[in-house]
Amino acid sequence: xxxxxxxxxxxxxxxxxxxxxxxxxxxxxxxxxxxxxxxxxxxxxxxxxxxxxxxxxxxxxxxxxxxxxxxxxxxxxxxxxxxxxxxxxxxxxxxxxxxxxxxxxxxxxxxxxxxxxxxxxxxxxxxxxxxxxxxxxxxxxxxxxxxxxxxxxxxxxxxxxxxxxxxxxxxxxxxxxxxxxxxxxxxxxxxxxxxxxxxxxxxxxxxxxxxxxxxxxxxxxxxxxxxxxxxxxxxxxxxxxxxxxxxxxxxxxxxxxxxxxxxxxxxxxxxxxxxxxxxxxxxxxxxxxxxxxxxxxxxxxxxxxxxxxxxxxxxxxxxxxxxxxxx
Amino acid sequence: xxxxxxxxxxxxxxxxxxxxxxxxxxxxxxxxxxxxxxxxxxxxxxxxxxxxxxxxxxxxxxxxxxxxxxxxxxxxxxxxxxxxxxxxxxxxxxxxxxxxxxxxxxxxxxxxxxxxxxxxxxxxxxxxxxxxxxxxxxxxxxxxxxxxxxxxxxxxxxxxxxxxxxxxxxxxxxxxxxxxxxxxxxxxxxxxxxxxxxxxxxxxxxxxxxxxxxxxxxxxxxxxxxxxxxxxxxxxxxxxxxxxxxxxxxxxxxxxxxxxxxxxxxxxxxxxxxxxxxxxxxxxxxxxxxxxxxxxxxxxxxxxxxxxxxxxxxxxxxxxxxxxxxxxxxxxxxxxxxxxxxxxxxxxxxxxxxxxxxxxxxxxxxxxxxxxxxxxxxxxxxxxxxxxxxxxxxxxxxxxxxxxxxxxxxxxxxxxxxxxxxxxxxxxxxxxxxxxxxxxxxxxxxxxxxxxxxxxxxxxxxxxxxxxxxxxxxxxxxxxxxxxxxxxxxxxxxxxxxxxxxxxxxxxxxxxxxxxxxxxxxxxxxxxxxxxxxxxxxx
Numbered sequence: 001x002x003x004x005x006x007x008x009x010x011x012x013x014x015x016x017x018x019x020x021x022x023x024x025x026x027x028x029x030x031x032x033x034x035x036x037x038x039x040x041x042x043x044x045x046x047x048x049x050x051x052x053x054x055x056x057x058x059x060x061x062x063x064x065x066x067x068x069x070x071x072x073x074x075x076x077x078x079x080x081x082x083x084x085x086x087x088x089x090x091x092x093x094x095x096x097x098x099x100x101x102x103x104x105x106x107x108x109x110x111x112x113x114x115x116x117x118x119x120x121x122x123x124x125x126x127x128x129x130x131x132x133x134x135x136x137x138x139x140x141x142x143x144x145x146x147x148x149x150x151x152x153x154x155x156x157x158x159x160x161x162x163x164x165x166x167x168x169x170x171x172x173x174x175x176x177x178x179x180x181x182x183x184x185x186x187x188x189x190x191x192x193x194x195x196x197x198x199x200x201x202x203x204x205x206x207x208x209x210x211x212x213x214x215x216x217x218x219x220x221x222x223x224x225x226x227x228x229x230x231x232x233x234x235x236x237x238x239x240x241x242x243x244x245x246x247x248x249x250x251x252x253x254x255x256x257x258x259x260x261x262x263x264x265x266x267x268x269x270x271x272x273x274x275x276x277x278x279x280x281x282x283x284x285x286x287x288x289x290x291x292x293x294x295x296x297x298x299x300x301x302x303x304x305x306x307x308x309x310x311x312x313x314x315x316x317x318x319x320x321x322x323x324x325x326x327x
Numbered sequence: 328x329x330x331x332x333x334x335x336x337x338x339x340x341x342x343x344x345x346x347x348x349x350x351x352x353x354x355x356x357x358x359x360x361x362x363x364x365x366x367x368x369x370x371x372x373x374x375x376x377x378x379x380x381x382x383x384x385x386x387x388x389x390x391x392x393x394x395x396x397x398x399x400x401x402x403x404x405x406x407x408x409x410x411x412x413x414x415x416x417x418x419x420x421x422x423x424x425x426x427x428x429x430x431x432x433x434x435x436x437x438x439x440x441x442x443x444x445x446x447x448x449x450x451x452x453x454x455x456x457x458x459x460x461x462x463x464x465x466x467x468x469x470x471x472x473x474x475x476x477x478x479x480x481x482x483x484x485x486x487x488x489x490x491x492x493x494x495x496x497x498x499x500x501x502x503x504x505x506x507x508x509x510x511x512x513x514x515x516x517x518x519x520x521x522x523x524x525x526x527x528x529x530x531x532x533x534x535x536x537x538x539x540x541x542x543x544x545x546x547x548x549x550x551x552x553x554x555x556x557x558x559x560x561x562x563x564x565x566x567x568x569x570x571x572x573x574x575x576x577x578x579x580x581x582x583x584x585x586x587x588x589x590x591x592x593x594x595x596x597x598x599x600x601x602x603x604x605x606x607x608x609x610x611x612x613x614x615x616x617x618x619x620x621x622x623x624x625x626x627x628x629x630x631x632x633x634x635x636x637x638x639x640x641x642x643x644x645x646x647x648x649x650x651x652x653x654x655x656x657x658x659x660x661x662x663x664x665x666x667x668x669x670x671x672x673x674x675x676x677x678x679x680x681x682x683x684x685x686x687x688x689x690x691x692x693x694x695x696x697x698x699x700x701x702x703x704x705x706x707x708x709x710x711x712x713x714x715x716x717x718x719x720x721x722x723x724x725x726x727x728x729x730x731x732x733x734x735x736x737x738x739x740x741x742x743x744x745x746x747x748x749x750x751x752x753x754x755x756x757x758x759x760x761x762x763x764x765x766x767x768x769x770x771x772x773x774x775x776x777x778x779x780x781x782x783x784x785x786x787x788x789x790x791x792x793x794x795x796x797x798x799x800x801x802x803x804x805x806x807x808x809x810x811x812x813x814x815x816x817x818x819x820x821x822x823x824x825x826x827x828x829x830x831x832x833x834x835x836x837x838x839x840x841x842x843x844x845x846x847x848x849x850x851x852x853x854x855x856x857x858x859x860x861x862x863x864x865x866x
Binding site: 188193194195200201204205207208209211212213215271 | 663683684686687693695697700701702703704705706707711715716719722726727728
């Protein structure tokens, strides 16, 4: 039996395969060229690049956590609520007369882990619908964040952590470099270790994964905890960057996070959620929205762009996934 | 689509040649409701049906028997419009049916199906399930619930079914659900004289004692002038119920005739045919060094206090009808199907918690019979699926998977087990069933287990792959491995197994050794007939 040329090359050397893999990367490049030509003075500048990278840290941290959950075949809509709640919690606790920033940070991260555990208790053990459980958990946390903040905007007390979050390295905020470190870790674990294989197997064929000895329950719980923990970290970074916290501060990140991850699934290893793809997806969103703003287009375009891109991304992911399976 | 296509307009929607009995064709003076002539269907190189002709007489119960892979299900799928035949024709009530059969045409002309999975909505009521799509409505399309309920209650009573129209289906027993499915099919035939009801393995999933209620219901239907085509692998059902029986084997019709005067054994002979293949030559396993795996008092979903053991170099076959529990054993031993009681020891050491990681550590390996759910991961690559059980031994520092090592391993497995097309980087689902199965067995051989557990390892794969799988298992056993093979492929068991346990209602009912193992004996024992040379098993 000889294979047809279109599937003969495992590394995807045909033009369609190449396009399939790099279409999002090419889109980013095309947008950069487009906006640079249109706004050479403001868009194509080092300053703008530094701004884009710095401001994307929070989205990237959330997105990397979300990548892990989606790869495990579950989903988590509570992440925006976790960001809000943990951001507000950290701000309230870190005043020197309360717990101080060190303990506040630890408590906040533990809160993130606990939220992930509660999510997984209902989703994995009770087998409740993940969509509803995490949507409800997000709303619940959103409410709690109002309670903790007394529905007011809180100023973040100055601390070494706050200073570090605002610090710049090569002109780019420290959180961005932290995000890069996180990316390397997630990329390493997902693409290069047996744990990563177990994660993908769990997401793509749960019973088949169990058969070869994958502890499916443990993998799913871990993934849900990772996503909540990532959102908790993102909450701390977000309040550190803005210097203030109020209820609902995480809400604007929910949709872009999903858009980034699904755009990412159409990149590099088409049909699979992967961390590098997520970063490329987030970059596409950032370049697109920043560029549109610099063009002076009304700000509602941002949401139209993000929403539209998400639909395109899930459609692409569905088509690619179907191709991968049926081929 | 009817050949006499009405040119639109509700008024002429049924050009009514149907009501007149004159349209029923007669050949040799006998009325036929369904005539299947010269049906042939090929899938690639395999011929699933070869020139099959089948005539169902008006008002008869006609049984169609055949073993797995005989072409039975292909025939049903052609009748229900799922497959287009390569050759042949079908006519219903004397009208030629356009092929492939359209489902709209089935409904219009009066053919109804009841498949094994029945297809009821569990949370909806009996009434809703039976009447959906044909509710009697009044003003404002309001359903006349009262009239509907009364009518159905009457019918339920006539079928001896002690359920209420408003009972949700998920509260009914398996046989009650099947009869509700039957009723729904019957309602689909409403308004047709001389309809045909096709029962496609409808009894396969029923426990033996519940089958009788269903058979009584079928008999009731036949008395209403509806012809029944009963497709089954239970040999006793045609004897109880049918007027005539047809038997398919290897895609060919081997007989059609009256049921009267036949025994289960007669039918079994024809279902199985002559044994075609000689047992594979394998050094006899007289040099057994004790048991590798011992299981005692296993009880689970169906299993009731089953004890068994398998020795080094031994191939132990497990068989029985579906629902007998034989196919639960591999999953239970491996920890994928829950046990309520029982102990398992491997090489004398008791296995504590039964779960897959633990089982793998103890040297067990499982190849699932349900390839769609627990076979390979379809979207993952061939390479990832092949290396999955061996990943632990392929890592370097910091658990980094060494790609070169993985590549070598995968390449050698592809070559050794002749997996085609052996492209490591494509999705697993792109391979044929036979090649997937070779991969799923072969991947465990990278570091051979002590006990290989398999369920239906040779079902649903092409003949060539079957031979390769049989060879693989034989070689594995010759090398000292133990094999437990649950299967309903009696011929493959006869070729392979040193010993076979036959299950019935969750218990071991017969044991066969060596030369005693023939497809006929296994078949007869599965159906509960006491064969002359059997040694009754322990437990």
